[in-house]
Amino acid sequence: MGVGGFFTSKLDEAIGWARKYSIFQYPFVTACCGMEYMATACSHYDIDRFGAGLPRFSPRQADVLFVVGTISQKMAPVLKRIYDQMTEPKWVVAFGVCTCTGGFYDNYATVMGIDTIIPVDVYIPGCPPRPESVIDGLMKLQDKITAQVQRY
């Protein structure tokens, strides 16, 4: 690693630092976990501290896809399309056990975890997860964003 490597790794750090505090999330809310997402997103827990205070309700303006709630087989192509519409760089957070594994649903209608459709960066288990665990997941996502190596 020469001088160039030093500069690119420092640049990575700077970009990662900037990105981790500008998380524009797209909340893909389909079920009861949405209430817990709203509780987290409101002023009481103040996720603006982590730069995630502004949800964007268009996937084209969002960096992080929050999949909040059960995904049915019928909803799966919609979720895939939303994911495809997001621009790079993008991350996905599976919010609640239904999105992580299918949860207690074991039936003909439910997708057994959204990682069968799209790649997932952070899993937040819970039924629904408490705001504290959501914030924990958000901070893990921030660590992941910081550590990401860029390709130039």
Place this chain on the structure above:
Amino acid sequence: MPILDELRRRFGDAIVETDDHRADLTAIVARDALLDVLAHCKDDSALAFDVLMDLTAVDYQKFPGREDGPRFEVVYHLYSIARNHRLRLKVRVDEDDARVPSASALWPIANWLEREVWDMFGVRFEGHPDLRRLLLYEEFVGHPLRKDYPITRRQPLIGPAT
């Protein structure tokens, strides 16, 4: 009860069985006479069943005591706003011959209810204007509320919506 007596008197053998459980009336109707019975229930001024409250089906496969009988029962719940009385009609169909005449010409709501029964149980409704799946999607294989549908069966994921 007068309603069941009236139906038995008018339709004879087509009324296979009747039950009056604390004024909760049920009549089991032969399939060939079903449309006539339904139309009579709707149009007769003494019965005046103007609302089809529900139309569903029951799968009696492996049901204790009914292993040999017809597998499905299609159930009609009728209610009369004018007379304030109710009636339950049932029609039994076999698995190999799961067909029932459509009631969608009598009550428009039967259109969607019959589509749901087709979706979940695979009972066909003859004369239905548009018998497609209602809740599930076209690529779905099988009918999930049948008792022999495996609870752990996974359907293939369907592609992005176009």
